[in-house]
Amino acid sequence: MTIQKVMVIGAGQMGAGIAQVCAQSGYDVLLHDANQQGLDKGMEGIRKRLTRAVEKSRINEHEKQDTLDRLKPAIEIQDVSQCDMAIEAIVENMDVKANVFRELDANAPAHAILATNTSSLPITEIAATTNRPDQVIGMHFMNPVPVMKLVEIIRGLQTSDATYKKVEEMATALSKTSVEVDDAPGFAANRILMPMINEAIFAVHEGVASVEDVDTVMKLGMNHPMGPLTLADFIGLDTCLYIMEVLHDGYKDSKYRPCPLLRKYVNAGWLGKKSGRGFYQYE
Ligand code: CAA
Ligand code: NAD
Incomplete structure (x- = not known):
């Protein structure tokens, strides 16, 4: 199954950047945040950055509009049921992330990959909160996401080769360079x-x-x-x-x-x- 639709969870500085880059690269994106104000701020930041990119002639008006058409806010996390992949970018706290992964696992289609942008938390432990640890992976973007070229990809103990390959291909589709890093504290x-x-x-x-x-x-x-x-x-x-x-x-x-x-x-x-x-x- 190819990845076409992605939910990004957390519309803070990282989530908004990840949603922007995914939409600019042709993915349909749902941007979710638990907080309506946070969601509005994230969407507004993306609009501003795209407008600036038009002013700087990095993209044209048509590309900006196409990107915005592919990007939708989603206040309900259950809308992950429409998605082939979720990328979580909420607060760096294990208990909060574990709750979100349980919700994602309960609502996402069986084929969906669940990725986390965690900076340091163990992928194996996050994966263990789901019934699909083979489809859970670390996809660690750098800040600011639209500018920085690197993505660390981190396998949990049970992450499958098929999941790794799809995420590696996605990083390339987002014009990022990826490196494979062990699931060790702080990664590399x-x-x-x-x-x-x-x-x-x-x-x-x-x-x-x-x-x-x-x-x-x-x-x-x-x-x-x-x-x-x-x-x-x-x-x-x-x-x-x-x-x-x-x-x-x-x-x-x-x-x-x-x-x-x-x-x-x-x-x-x-x-x-x-x-x-x-x-x-x-x-
Ligand atoms: N979001 C999106 N784009 C941004 C941005 C942001 N927050 N900040 C800057 N940019 C873009 C702008 O579009 C700008 O281009 P235009 O002028 O054409 O619009 C371009 O970056 C350069 O910005 P500036 O001229 O304003 O400033 P700068 O030359 O100092 O560059 C910077 C800004 C790219 C952030 C640079 O200072 C830098 O590389 N800083 C270090 C960033 C870094 O180390 N990131 C890694 C953090 S660690 C991490 O991410 C991992 C973790 O888990 C904590
Ligand atoms: P942030 O504080 O800017 O944004 C976090 C967002 O998550 C907020 O909008 C908040 O409302 C939302 N949120 C919190 N709990 C939620 C929940 N249960 N459900 C839905 N949304 C929720 O944080 P950030 O800097 O974007 O960091 C997010 C993640 O990315 C963290 O895991 C962090 O370690 C990682 N990260 C951060 C950086 C960085 O430079 N800041 C770089 C790489 C990775």
């Missing part, structure tokens, strides 16, 4: 990236350098497009903390201990760009 991307971000936060916490200077060191000294603290704000400090906790719990190694300053900011509701305040202030 975040096992490497997050300790650097966490260390940058420790440098600020211990007074080694200011927020701005830590970012300048990595931008001008290492040619990173964004400094690590700007990047942490961009990813979401809650997501960064969840990932560090998964690394710490998974490897039981103190080198992954989340910086107390990161935890303090998250507890204060300073989640980075999306909440208006993190290491920097927005608006």
